[in-house]
Amino acid sequence: MTKANLNWVVLGPGAIGGLIAGALLEHGQSVSLLPRKSEPREINWQVRHKQFKADYSAPVITQPLAENTVFVIAVKAFDLIEALQGITTLQGFNKTMPVVISHNGLVELPEPLKELNLHPLVTTHGAVISRNENGKRRIEHRGAGRSWLEVGPQGRVQPTNFAPGLILQQAFSPLTLEEDLSQRRWLKFVINCVINPLTAVHQCANGELLKKNWQAQVYSLVTEAVAVANSQNVSLTTEGCYKEVLLVARETALNHSSMLQDVKQQRRTEIQQLTGYLISAGKTAGVATPTHQQLLDEFQRSYSD
Numbered sequence: 001m002t003k004a005n006l007n008w009v010v011l012g013p014g015a016i017g018g019l020i021a022g023a024l025l026e027h028g029q030s031v032s033l034l035p036r037k038s039e040p041r042e043i044n045w046q047v048r049h050k051q052f053k054a055d056y057s058a059p060v061i062t063q064p065l066a067e068n069t070v071f072v073i074a075v076k077a078f079d080l081i082e083a084l085q086g087i088t089t090l091q092g093f094n095k096t097m098p099v100v101i102s103h104n105g106l107v108e109l110p111e112p113l114k115e116l117n118l119h120p121l122v123t124t125h126g127a128v129i130s131r132n133e134n135g136k137r138r139i140e141h142r143g144a145g146r147s148w149l150e151v152g153p154q155g156r157v158q159p160t161n162f163a164p165g166l167i168l169q170q171a172f173s174p175l176t177l178e179e180d181l182s183q184r185r186w187l188k189f190v191i192n193c194v195i196n197p198l199t200a201v202h203q204c205a206n207g208e209l210l211k212k213n214w215q216a217q218v219y220s221l222v223t224e225a226v227a228v229a230n231s232q233n234v235s236l237t238t239e240g241c242y243k244e245v246l247l248v249a250r251e252t253a254l255n256h257s258s259m260l261q262d263v264k265q266q267r268r269t270e271i272q273q274l275t276g277y278l279i280s281a282g283k284t285a286g287v288a289t290p291t292h293q294q295l296l297d298e299f300q301r302s303y304s305d
């Protein structure tokens, strides 16, 4: 595959998908969109950065899929399975097509979907999507971040040979290609399992969690989550993860977590793909997670999810 002949199909586009699709277009790539609902043949969206704004448009996909199609699926974790199943039914789909997936939380995929050519992407960009009065998508890029892409699966592909990764590295920089992202995904998962539900239940900004009165609970949440990660052969340490949680809380002190924003706007949250997944993985591995269970109970008492 060369730079010129990749055909990117981006689902949505939502906040992260729209950022990536825009960046690929800026880079001269061929991009089409796969919206959830039927839409006009062309979709327009705007990305607003701090200093400037950019307008983009891309066609809705046509079938059969072009050769050398690469998918970008940045959806909420609870939509991942349906999104993956959806692309497998497209005319011309084949299992060797690379599928970049980006979501918070962890999702246990059914067997047939595990065989897809999946490439997890972790990103620290911050973006929020809304629609204007004409229904046009507007993405506010609130925080420039960095990203990591797994070139796998299972480290079989060398970073230097993975064309979609090399293109994303240039178009959506800074982006690091890694053979195996499991440790980085679990670290982000642990951080999200602490910050998201706590700030949602207590309706506070992330920085609130730095206060002394939270530390016993934060530390317990980290300890249990790390024990579950270790049971999955992911080598994280409690001290290391606790420091990272505090660092993220400090760096994003004034921010409201995505889960707090979701509950405020009465949108479905990713609590089941975060705390729910952790508790369930803990049960299977025989690792107790009482502090997370307590937090989930509190969350469910506050919000029926």
Ligand SMILES: NC(=O)c1ccc[n+]([C@@H]2O[C@H](COP(=O)([O-])OP(=O)(O)OC[C@H]3O[C@@H](n4cnc5c(N)ncnc54)[C@H](OP(=O)(O)O)[C@@H]3O)[C@@H](O)[C@H]2O)c1
Pocket: 011, 012, 013, 014, 015, 016, 017, 034, 035, 036, 037, 074, 075, 076, 077, 079, 082, 083, 086, 102, 103, 104, 105, 123, 124, 125, 126, 127, 128, 129, 258, 270
């Ligand atoms: N936004 C951020 O700053 C950020 C940062 C880091 C990580 N994340 C994580 O990244 C993931 C994506 O977040 P996001 O904020 O980009 O979400 P989002 O704005 O809700 O975008 C998701 C998009 O995917 C579409 N979609 C869902 N299922 C689909 C399907 N089956 N077919 C076609 N399109 C489908 C949605 O369509 P509808 O509009 O019709 O639902 C929406 O356009 C989440 O797990 C989030 O937690 C987000």
